[in-house]
Amino acid sequence: xxRVNDAVEAILLEYADLLSILxxxxxxxxxxxxxxxxxxxxxxxxxxxxxxxxxxxxNVGKSIGEKVDEYLRTGTIAALEELRAQIPEGVRRLxxxxxxxxxxxxxxxxxxxxxxxxxxxxAVENDRLAGLRGFGSKTQExxxxxxxxLRASGGRVLLNVALDxxxxxxxxxxxxxxxxxxxxxxxxxxxxxxxxxxxLLVSSTDPRAVMEAFTALPAVERVLASGETKTSVITRSGLxxxxxxxxxxxxxxxxxxxxxSKAHNIRIxxxxxxxxxKLSEYGLFDAKxxxxxxxxxxxxxxxxxxxxxxxxxxxxxRGEVEAALEGDLPRxxxxxxxxxxxxTHTNLTDGLAPLEEMLKAASCLGYAYYAVTDHAPNLAMQRxxxxxxxGQRERLRKLQAGYPKMALLHGAxxxxxxDGNVDWDAEFxxxxxxxxxxxxxxxxxxxxxxxxxxxxxxxNPFVHVLGHPTARLIGRRQPIExxxxxxxxxxxxxxxxxEVNAFPDRLDLKxxxxxxxxxxxxxxxxxxxxxxxxxxxHMRFGVATAQRGWLxxxxxxxxxxxxxxxxxxxxxxxARS
Numbered sequence: 001x002x003r004v005n006d007a008v009e010a011i012l013l014e015y016a017d018l019l020s021i022l023x024x025x026x027x028x029x030x031x032x033x034x035x036x037x038x039x040x041x042x043x044x045x046x047x048x049x050x051x052x053x054x055x056x057x058x059n060v061g062k063s064i065g066e067k068v069d070e071y072l073r074t075g076t077i078a079a080l081e082e083l084r085a086q087i088p089e090g091v092r093r094l095x096x097x098x099x100x101x102x103x104x105x106x107x108x109x110x111x112x113x114x115x116x117x118x119x120x121x122x123a124v125e126n127d128r129l130a131g132l133r134g135f136g137s138k139t140q141e142x143x144x145x146x147x148x149x150l151r152a153s154g155g156r157v158l159l160n161v162a163l164d165x166x167x168x169x170x171x172x173x174x175x176x177x178x179x180x181x182x183x184x185x186x187x188x189x190x191x192x193x194x195x196x197x198x199x200l201l202v203s204s205t206d207p208r209a210v211m212e213a214f215t216a217l218p219a220v221e222r223v224l225a226s227g228e229t230k231t232s233v234i235t236r237s238g239l240x241x242x243x244x245x246x247x248x249x250x251x252x253x254x255x256x257x258x259x260x261s262k263a264h265n266i267r268i269x270x271x272x273x274x275x276x277x278k279l280s281e282y283g284l285f286d287a288k289x290x291x292x293x294x295x296x297x298x299x300x301x302x303x304x305x306x307x308x309x310x311x312x313x314x315x316x317x318r319g320e321v322e323a324a325l326e327g328d329l330p331r332x333x334x335x336x337x338x339x340x341x342x343x344t345h346t347n348l349t350d351g352l353a354p355l356e357e358m359l360k361a362a363s364c365l366g367y368a369y370y371a372v373t374d375h376a377p378n379l380a381m382q383r384x385x386x387x388x389x390x391g392q393r394e395r396l397r398k399l400q401a402g403y404p405k406m407a408l409l410h411g412a413x414x415x416x417x418x419d420g421n422v423d424w425d426a427e428f429x430x431x432x433x434x435x436x437x438x439x440x441x442x443x444x445x446x447x448x449x450x451x452x453x454x455x456x457x458x459x460n461p462f463v464h465v466l467g468h469p470t471a472r473l474i475g476r477r478q479p480i481e482x483x484x485x486x487x488x489x490x491x492x493x494x495x496x497x498x499e500v501n502a503f504p505d506r507l508d509l510k511x512x513x514x515x516x517x518x519x520x521x522x523x524x525x526x527x528x529x530x531x532x533x534x535x536x537x538h539m540r541f542g543v544a545t546a547q548r549g550w551l552x553x554x555x556x557x558x559x560x561x562x563x564x565x566x567x568x569x570x571x572x573x574x575a576r577s
Contacts, residue, residue, distance in 0.1 A: 004047040006161070008068055009040035011077065015067075017095060018083040021102040034059040039068065041352040041532030046072060058352055090115020098146040098476050107132060121147050138444055145478055157239060158474060159541055160504035162188050162195035165219070165239060172217055173202060178209035180248050185258040189312045191544035193474060193507045197240035201258050207245035214243050250282050252297035257281035263317035264310075271305050271321070279305075313547040318515065332547040333526075335540055337559045340369035340406075343413065343436050343467060343499065343527030344536075348392055349375040349382035352532040355395060361533035363406050369562050371409035371434050372396060376423035378415040379440055386428070393431070407562055409433040413467060418442045418449070420456025422463065429462035434569060436499065436527075438467035443480050451482040458487075458496040464569055465525050466491065468501040468508040476505065484513065488520040495568075497525045497557050500549070502542025503535070514549025523568075525557045 016032035023029065038059040039046065046054065046068065055065040067077045084092070087106075093116055094105035108114040111132055114123055122128075124144050129135040166184050173182045179202050183189070186199030204210045207228045214231055215223050224232040224240070232242045246254040257265060258281065272279040278287045283295030284304055294300045299309045307324045311332055314320040323329045345351035346358055353361075355372065362370040374392065375382040393410045400408045411434040414422040422429075422437050429435060437457045445453065457463055469487070470479035491498050498517055501508045506529065509517065514524065526542040528535055546556060553559045557568055 003164070004045060004072070005039050005042055008046055008071060009036045011071055011080065012036035012039060012064070012068075015077070015080050015083065017102050018080070018087055018092075021087055021091070021106050022083065031059075031061070032064065035061075035064045037350075037531065038352050041534055043532070043534050058347065088115060093117060094120060096150060097143065098149050098473075098478055099142050100146055104134065107134070117147055117150065142444065142478065149475070149478060156194035156196045158504045159188075159191060159193055159195060159507070159544075160538070161237075162198055162239065165235060165237060165241075166198045166200065169198075169200060169217065169219060169241065173200070173210070173214065176210060176213040178204045178206040178213070180204055181251060183255060185244075185255060186260060189259045190261065190315055191313050191541070191548060193510065193545070197242060199258055200241060200243045201255055202243065202245045203248040203251045203254075204245050205248065210245050211243070246281070248296075250295040252299070252301050253279070253283045253295040254281045256298050256301055259312050259315060261316050264315040264320070267317050267321050268302075268305060268307070271307075275305070277305075311547065313544055314550070316548070330550050330552050333543060333551050333553050333556050333559055335543045337553050338367075338526060338539055338543065338556075339561065340367045340371070340409075340558050340565075341528050341530065341536065341539065342371040342409070342411070342434055342465065342525050342558050343373050343501070344371065344530045345374050345413075346372060346392075348388060349379075349384055350531060355392065356399070357533055358530070358536075359399060359403065359406075359408065361536050363403055365536060365539075367406050369407040369409055369558075369565065371411045373411035373413045373434065373436050376412045376414045378417065378423045386424075411435055413438055414457075414463065415440050416453060416457040418445060418453060420453040422457060422460060426462065429460075432462070434464050435462055436465040436467040437463040439471045439480060443471060443477070445480070447481040447483065450480055451486050454482055454487050455490045458490050458494050463496060465497045465499050465527075467499045467527075468506050468529065469498055470508050470510075470513070472506065472508050472510075474505050474507065479508075484516060485520075488517040488522055491517065491523075492521040495523070497523045497568075500524055500526045500542050500546050500551075502526060502528045502538045502540075502545070503530075504538060504541050507541060507545045509545075509549070511545055511548035514546065514551060518550060518555065523557050524551060524555055527558070 012032050013036045016029040016036065019032060020029040038057050042057050051065060051069045054060060054068050055062065067079060071077050088109060091105045091109045094100060094108060095102055097117060108120065112123060112128060114120050124140050129140050166188055170182050173179050181203045183201050185201045188195050188198055202210055211226055211231045215226060215233060219235045220233045221236045222234045224234060230242060230244050232240060234240055244258060269279045272284065276287050278285045283292040284301050285292050294304050302309050308329060310320050310324055341362060344358060346355045347353060375384055377384040389412060396408050396410050411432050414435055414437040416422060416437050416439050458466055472479035498509055500514065524546065526539065526546055528538045530536050557565060
């Protein structure tokens with residue numbers, strides 16, 4: 001089930017946003033943002049902690065800790081309610097537009113009386129923002145795109161939020177005697193980056209008992225509709241969950257049907273028709289006699305259509321049926337094949353845990369290698385220095401003896417400046433094992449300028465990985481604009497791996513871009529960008545995104561053995577020198 005920590009993190013982030021409107025002190029909102037990240041990444045469940053335990057969390061001081069304790073005891077924070085009362089509801093609605101910060105939202109309200117997303121869109125279309133300081137044509141275009149992104153999201157939630165809830169519900173349903181089998185279906189089973197509502201599928205010979213048990217689960221807030229084959233509920237987290245119950249003998253056909261996507265289902269139903277068959281959620285039938293041929297397993301249904309089993313993450317009608325017919329379906333990379341993580345942080349910069357804790361957690365995952373890549377000094381807020389990073393390298397070398405089965409790699413996450421330069425000179429960069437370079441600022445550069453910036457960074461012989469390439473934050477920050485083909489060609493030419501950042505609010509590169517880049521012959525690395533031990537299991541989301549982009553083990557650098565990885569790092573560096 002969703003962690004209490006996640007709810008507290010969201011509350012603290014809202015507090016920080018509202019505070020940034022009312023306070024002239026930029027450090028106070030920042031303190032709440034840091035505390036929110038610390039709470040979200042803390043391994044212990046907050047609901048089990050008293051005030052003393054809460055205050056032991058990094059970056060949580062007395063004032064913030066008391067507010068967290070108040071929320072855990074009462075479900076609200078009085079100071080937050082006071083802030084909400086001081087800021088018009090319309091301003092808070094405007095703050096939901098990606099890229100529109102709290103202060104700009106307040107300016108729009110005060111100067112133009114804009115108090116809704118609809119009014120904002122109308123103002124943009126009529127060029128009413130042009131006279132406001134700080135609202136030039138580029139800003140207006142970004143606002144337009146942000147509104148379009150907000151409307152497209154339709155209240156969807158991140159993949160990890162939906163999956164946590166769904167897996168908790170499945171765990172409880174599997175204890176019900178009437179349940180034979182239970183599984184996630186829909187876009188969640190296909191591991192789409194955002195989820196509108198959750199689809200669950202159960203096989204049973206007693207659907208009434210299943211529905212009664214489902215609607216009685218603690219997570220259920222309200223029942224929207226209930227019958228013997230389908231029940232829809234709203235959970236306490238606000239997500240809708242649809243449960244369907246089918247007979248055990250039609251499980252496979254039903255799982256295909258309710259997994260989707262719609263386009264994939266249409267494609268295989270058309271295949272069935274051409275073969276004189278009919279495919280539905282109840283099975284594969286002979287069209288003339290109406291006799292059911294097969295339905296119990298997905299594999300059997302696909303086989304009778306003349307297809308191999310098609311993994312759910314590929315079922316988007318992006319050529320998977322054609323590839324299956326030709327025997328060219330990729331053997332998708334799997335989580336168990338990932339041998340290490342090449343982009344992680346510690347509390348030396350903005351991470352939440354010391355080096356030792358991160359290493360221990362990575363070792364528990366059975367990794368063959370693990371890279372520590374804290375932020376470089378040009379991201380000034382992280383206060384990195386040459387002395388600090390070299391001291392960390394020495395500590396890592398000493399700690400290596402305690403990890404005989406896991407090679408410890410020392411790296412850094414470099415900052416790509418507007419001209420494409422990165423932190424440190426060549427002599428200093430040469431001392432690192434692996435270097436990730438990322439865009440962390442100047443997100444609104446023009447497309448051509450942004451392209452040149454990224455290309456130049458990848459041409460640096462010491463850059464091994466382009467981190468979170470489009471710099472997007474799903475639902476919060478739009479992707480930067482650059483010439484995708486040019487960047488992908490450069491990645492292939494320079495041997496720079498493109499990152500599939502597994503953090504759930506990034507998933508960057510996204511699946512369509514992975515497919516695009518793969519055609520250029522690019523290599524990839526799936527990283528978690530972890531800032532705490534609890535983030536390391538996010539690797540599953542990166543792997544799923546890589547699967548949706550048709551990646552195989554050979555495409556993914558950190559699915560390779562250590563010796564091959566080291567050859568990749570050395571060879572590409574030499575080739576570009």
